[in-house]
Amino acid sequence: xxxxxxxxxxxxxxxDELKEKAERLKEKGKTGALAVIxxxxxxASSVYxxxxxxxxxxxxxxxxxxxxxxxxxEEELLKLIDELNGKEQVxxxxxxxxxxxxxxxxxxxxxxxxxxxxxxxxxxxxGAMTIGEPGFLPCTPAGIIQLLKRSDVEIGGKHCVxxxxxxxxxxxxxxxxxxxxxxxxxxxxxxxxxxEICRQAxxxxxxxxxxxxxxxxxxxxxAVVIDVGIHRDENNKLCGDVKxxxxxxxxxxxxxxxxxxxxxxxxxxxxxxxxxxEEE
Ligand code: NAD
Numbered sequence: 661x662x663x664x665x666x667x668x669x670x671x672x673x674x675x676d677e678l679k680e681k682a683e684r685l686k687e688k689g690k691t692g693a694l695a696v697i698x699x700x701x702x703x704a705s706s707v708y709x710x711x712x713x714x715x716x717x718x719x720x721x722x723x724x725x726x727x728x729x730x731x732x733x734e735e736e737l738l739k740l741i742d743e744l745n746g747k748e749q750v751x752x753x754x755x756x757x758x759x760x761x762x763x764x765x766x767x768x769x770x771x772x773x774x775x776x777x778x779x780x781x782x783x784x785x786x787g788a789m790t791i792g793e794p795g796f797l798p799c800t801p802a803g804i805i806q807l808l809k810r811s812d813v814e815i816g817g818k819h820c821v822x823x824x825x826x827x828x829x830x831x832x833x834x835x836x837x838x839x840x841x842x843x844x845x846x847x848x849x850x851x852x853x854x855x856e857i858c859r860q861a862x863x864x865x866x867x868x869x870x871x872x873x874x875x876x877x878x879x880x881x882x883a884v885v886i887d888v889g890i891h892r893d894e895n896n897k898l899c900g901d902v903k904x905x906x907x908x909x910x911x912x913x914x915x916x917x918x919x920x921x922x923x924x925x926x927x928x929x930x931x932x933x934x935x936x937x938e939e940e
Contacts, residue, residue: 662909664916665886671923672923674806675930678934679719682937683929685938692937694712694933695722695724695839696751698728699756700728705756712859732760733763734768738783741753747912751940752778752933752936754905755772775897779798779849780799782798784797789836797933804888806924815837815842818842819845819861822866845861855877855878864880864885866889867901870901871900872902876907878907879906879907880914884911885907887914887915910918
């Protein structure tokens with residue numbers, strides 16, 4: 661029987677710590693707002709944006725919502741970001757992805773001042789993370805590090821296999837696990853012998869975006885399994901990339917979906933916002 665890593669509980673602990681920290685900063689006159697920009701009305705994005713606003717309210721940070729129409733031009737969006745970069749009270753700028761196809765995401769990410777890049781996606785933030793300099797860490801991988809540490813999972817010297825090499829999860833996850841002294845293997849859609857490689861993992865982090873793909877045959881007995889995927893199954897229930905019922909009996913610890921990695925992403929976003937207010 662695996663220990664269930666409770667992301668809901670751990671994220672709540674983190675948010676309570678951050679709330680206290682934000683209060684202490686306020687007493688010193690340090691405050692700030694998170695600007696959240698959404699272009700169009702993708703329903704999943706609207707849920708994420710609402711959760712982020714609620715988290716700000718809980719922590720006691722002001723949030724400024726910019727809900728722009730689908731037909732907003734790239735130029736208009738870049739102009740808004742430029743204005744927000746110049747506003748002293750705005751300490752964090754978040755553009756909800758994905759953006760409509762006519763807007764270049766890379767350009768938008770680069771337009772955000774690295775000082776306000778609370779998503780940690782700007783090339784300068786990525787570079788700083790890679791060489792271990794201070795900067796904002798991307799929220800999902802940083803949240804996974806917190807999940808592991810706060811669940812007393814030892815990382816140093818362990819073999820961590822990551823499935824997925826996206827810029828927002830897989831790649832930064834590999835860097836952060838290296839920083840924690842894990843031995844890291846990154847696998848992806850062109851990897852051969854995926855099962856054999858996964859079966860060598862002490863810590864298996866799955867971010868492939870394929871509903872319930874990873875079954876028992878990928879999991880070594882005693883492994884820690886972290887499921888990053890979020891999907892809706894045929895009954896509209898949330899599920900991950902891992903077949904939980906198959907992996908759980910083999911694993912020593914495992915994250916559920918929902919209630920695993922997901923809540924940590926928002927907690928880390930709040931962490932980055934408070935860090936930005938602190939560092940002003
Ligand atoms: P992505 O589609 O950008 O990347 C998927 C990665 O998986 C790719 O690098 C690809 O090479 C790899 N992959 C695909 N099929 C594979 C296969 N058969 N074998 C090996 N590798 C394979 O996705 P992403 O943005 O990294 O997100 C991954 C999942 O995590 C999605 O389900 C997404 O919804 C979820 N997600 C969750 C959170 C959260 O807060 N919980 C945050 C971000 C993403």
